[in-house]
């Protein structure tokens with residue numbers, strides 16, 4: 001038997017078929033095409049999924065269940081999307097709409113939680129009892145899995161780790177609060193500091209890398225320039241790592257997960273990110289002298305995490 005996983009993003013809809021050994025054996029994607037009504041979106045997803053299965057010669061009898069990760073607050077019990085800003089949904093019974101197109105049961109969850117669940121079961125967190133996922137993108141997303149259970153919150157809004165304040169009266173965050181981790185340690189925040197540094201230091205390697213156009217600087221360039229010894233980029237990176245370490249250490253002190261997993265595009269930097277982060281986090285950990293401490297690692301499944309997690313999350317398959 002297979003499971004179907006769908007990752008509904010603001011730009012693309014990716015889907016995949018997951019086999020019993022938790023491998024994604026078939027993948028396809030199509031553009032999301034926003035804005036559009038929830039009814040129409042459900043219809044397009046349903047038709048796309050069923051057509052993909054048909055093309056692959058897989059009958060719906062071979063599929064146990066399907067799941068979809070949605071960028072918003074989702075009540076996995078009722079299948080109601082309480083709030084999904086990008087999709088324009090407020091209190092929409094989206095799973096009910098979607099179910100009409102599928103002959104097997106469909107479940108829904110938040111996309112970041114689904115991706116974390118995928119990493120937990122089949123990626124960087126495999127075999128661990130508990131894991132925190134911190135996804136560095138435009139914002140900072142997250143999920144906390146404690147002793148095999150996703151921490152959802154009573155209205156499924158838990159896990160907003162990017163909106164933990166690390167600096168009182170600090171920079172204004174997109175959420176309206178000031179000093180959130182997201183305002184200092186997201187991929188977007190790293191790019192913004194990199195741009196400033198390139199502008200201020202026209203002779204730096206960072207400024208050379210962006211062709212003298214600071215607006216082109218991104219996180220990857222900052223890592224590259226710092227790796228080659230550029231002082232301006234090193235300063236930006238060490239500031240960024242310092243803030244990221246504060247947030248990471250707070251979460252480790254509260255939950256003491258076995259694995260702390262960093263996801264998102266910046267996790268591609270691998271050890272260039274992990275080594276200084278581990279060093280910065282260590283003195284901030286309350287139980288730093290313990291024999292075993294939380295392992296800080298990067299996500300390993302890339303885009304497959306969202307598909308796998310959506311396919312396996314809803315019924316708590318472990």
Ligand SMILES: [Zn+2]
Pocket residue numbers: 162163164173174175176177180182
């Ligand atoms: Zn915030």
